[in-house]
Amino acid sequence: MTLIPIDEAQRRLFALAKALGTETVAITAAAGRYAAEPIVARRTQPAADLSAMDGYAIRFDDLPGPWWQIGESAAGRPFAGEVGAGETVRIFTGAAMPAGADTVMIQEEVAADGAAIALVGAGPATRGRNTRRKGLDFATGVTLVEPGQRITPARLAVAITGGAIEAVVRRKVRVAIVSTGDELVAPGMVTDGLSLPESNSPMLGAMLADLPVEIVQLGILPDDLATLTDAFRRVDADLLVTTGGASVGDHDLVRPALEAAGGSIDFWRIALRPGKPMMAGRLGDAMMLGLPGNPVSAFVTALLFVRPLVAHLGGARDPFPTTTHAILGEDLPANNARTDYLRAELRPGPAGIRAYASTIQDSSMLRTLARSNCLVIRPANAPAARAGDAADILVIA
Numbered sequence: 001m002t003l004i005p006i007d008e009a010q011r012r013l014f015a016l017a018k019a020l021g022t023e024t025v026a027i028t029a030a031a032g033r034y035a036a037e038p039i040v041a042r043r044t045q046p047a048a049d050l051s052a053m054d055g056y057a058i059r060f061d062d063l064p065g066p067w068w069q070i071g072e073s074a075a076g077r078p079f080a081g082e083v084g085a086g087e088t089v090r091i092f093t094g095a096a097m098p099a100g101a102d103t104v105m106i107q108e109e110v111a112a113d114g115a116a117i118a119l120v121g122a123g124p125a126t127r128g129r130n131t132r133r134k135g136l137d138f139a140t141g142v143t144l145v146e147p148g149q150r151i152t153p154a155r156l157a158v159a160i161t162g163g164a165i166e167a168v169v170r171r172k173v174r175v176a177i178v179s180t181g182d183e184l185v186a187p188g189m190v191t192d193g194l195s196l197p198e199s200n201s202p203m204l205g206a207m208l209a210d211l212p213v214e215i216v217q218l219g220i221l222p223d224d225l226a227t228l229t230d231a232f233r234r235v236d237a238d239l240l241v242t243t244g245g246a247s248v249g250d251h252d253l254v255r256p257a258l259e260a261a262g263g264s265i266d267f268w269r270i271a272l273r274p275g276k277p278m279m280a281g282r283l284g285d286a287m288m289l290g291l292p293g294n295p296v297s298a299f300v301t302a303l304l305f306v307r308p309l310v311a312h313l314g315g316a317r318d319p320f321p322t323t324t325h326a327i328l329g330e331d332l333p334a335n336n337a338r339t340d341y342l343r344a345e346l347r348p349g350p351a352g353i354r355a356y357a358s359t360i361q362d363s364s365m366l367r368t369l370a371r372s373n374c375l376v377i378r379p380a381n382a383p384a385a386r387a388g389d390a391a392d393i394l395v396i397a
Contacts, residue, residue, distance in 0.1 A: 003271035005380070006304060006339055010320070012267055013280050013309055017287060020238060020313050023171045027159055030151045033169035033212045034315030039145035039155075042163030045137040048078075049097040053130040056110055056117055057091040057101035059083060060127040067117040073098055088117050097131060104130035138162065148317025170315030175208060176237035176286075177201045178218035180228065180244040180254060181293060186220065199366070200243040200291075200298045207302050212314045228257035237286050238313060241306055244293030246277040254290045255279060263288060271380060273338045274363035275301040287313075294363040300341050300375070303394065323377065326393045329354030332378065332385040340378035343368050344393070355393060373397040 004012075022036040051057065051073070058067060067088035073079040075094035083089055083100035091097070091104060109121025124130060137158075138144065144162045145155050151167065159167065184198040185191055198220050205215045216237060221228055223245065232240070245254035246268075255265060263283035270278050274297035279290040289306055291298045303321060311319035326346060342357040357376050358368045377392040378385075385391065 003269050003276065003338065004267050005271050009267060009270050009278075009280070010305065010308065013287075013289075013305060014312055016266055016280065016282060017309065017313055018285070020170050020173065020315070022168050024166050024168050027156070027164045027167050030159075030167040030169060031153065031156050032210065033151050033167070033172075034311070034317075035145045035147050035149055035151060035167060036170050036315050037168040038143045038147055039159045039162070039164050039167055041138050041140055041142045041144055044135045044139045045161055046132055046134060049134050050132045051091045051093060051095050051097060051104045051130065052132050053104055053106045054092050055104045055106040055130065056088045057083060057098055057104055058088045059085065059101060060103040060124065060129075062086060063119070063123055065117065065119045069112070069115040069117055071098070102127055102131070106130060146317075148315060150316065170212070170313070172212045172214050173239060173310050173313045174214045174216065174237045175239045175241060175310060176216040176218055176235050177204050177241045178221055178231065178243075179293075180221045180223060180242060182223045184220045184244075200293070200295055203295065203299065204241060204243070204291075204302055204306065207299070207307060208310055211307065211310050213310055223253055225253050225257055225260070228253055229260040232257055232261035232263065232283060235283060235286060239287045239289065239306075239309065240283055241289050241291065241302075243291045243298050246279055246290040246292055258283060258288060258290070270301075271338045272300070272304070273340045274361075275304075275341075276338065278305065280305070292363070295366050296343070296363040296369050299369060303375075303396070304341075321394055323392045323394055325390050326355040326374065326376070327352065328376070328385055328387055328389050328391050329356040330387050332357060332376075332391075334384045335378040335380065335382040337380050339380050341394070342376040342378060343372040344374050344376045345372055346374050346393075346395075354387075355391060 070087045071079045072090040073095040074092045078096035079089045079098040083098050089098045103124050111118045111120045144158050179198050179201050183196050185195045187197050201217055221231055242254050245252045265279050265281040268279040277292045278301045281288045291301045308319040344355045344357040346353050346355055355376055374393045374395050
């Protein structure tokens with residue numbers, strides 16, 4: 001069977017996805033969601049000319065002074081009068097500029113003798129110095145958050161400052177996670193020499209926790225066709241993620257169970273290392289991703305497929321992880337026909353930060369993954385690389 005390139009598999013996966021519905025939530029509950037409609041400013045910020053410093057509001061044409069203080073302006077308590085020739089108003093950061101004044105002298109350059117104010121420093125060099133003009137940040141009607149953008153803490157703050165009360169977002173993605181394998185036991189259970197604590201489901205849940213999801217942990221299922229088929233028939237989710245049982249052995253039953261439950265496979269086996277046996281399809285209204293059971297393979301396929309799909313279903317405009325560049329610290333051999341994601345560490349040294357791939361890349365070795373802070377991407381059929389060459393990486397920690 002021909003292996004499918006990663007980018008083609010991602011395109012086919014997204015083509016299978018059906019958009020989720022939207023819901024309106026309070027803006028204070030919208031953090032982490034993806035906007036489905038623009039969030040538009042309902043007010044101008046700042047709403048008036050403000051002082052950017054503590055000091056004295058003056059008319060620039062009155063420099064170099066002296067001045068007579070006629071009042072005070074504080075945030076939320078503006079000066080009600082107007083500044084005339086030779087007059088000044090004591091002003092504080094964030095306070096409204098009084099009528100007539102156009103510039104602020106900072107207090108460190110001023111000497112006050114009662115109401116008599118004198119400039120003792122260089123003073124403001126330009127008109128409008130140390131002020132924030134009305135609308136400096138944004139004006140009414142400006143789009144603050146665009147559709148498909150995630151409502152990050154900063155976007156939440158600007159939306160609230162812009163007067164937003166609600167946000168229209170995609171609903172949360174309901175993700176059901178199940179691990180298969182007769183050798184698996186629940187985390188924390190006593191193990192004998194042949195059993196293995198099940199770590200994939202908690203790992204995948206943690207990898208999705210920052211996205212707009214509702215995680216349903218279905219637990220561990222045995223390598224039994226009837227049990228798996230029954231469980232798949234009862235799945236109530238937007239996305240079913242399985243780990244294990246995705247290869248071609250006699251005990252790899254995820255595909256036949258999915259098909260027996262009424263589902264279908266769209267593609268299977270990716271030109272990827274680790275993670276070749278991954279499969280994708282549909283089960284009724286749900287998407288389905290069958291990940292390999294090896295934990296590192298599960299991690300890499302979740303990074304490249306599960307997280308992007310969840311973000312896409314949740315309304316993300318840019319759902320894929322962002323690659324960056326690093327300089328290799330050691331030579332790497334030529335690659336074969338599968339794109340390789342090598343566990344690696346970014347380490348500082350005399351020549352700067354370099355990426356060092358782990359010597360052993362066996363997909364069962366979780367400790368190697370836990371020690372890594374990036375994945376070095378080796379394209380299919382890449383020639384040998386030398387220390388000092390640039391490489392694409394995914395930062396993972």
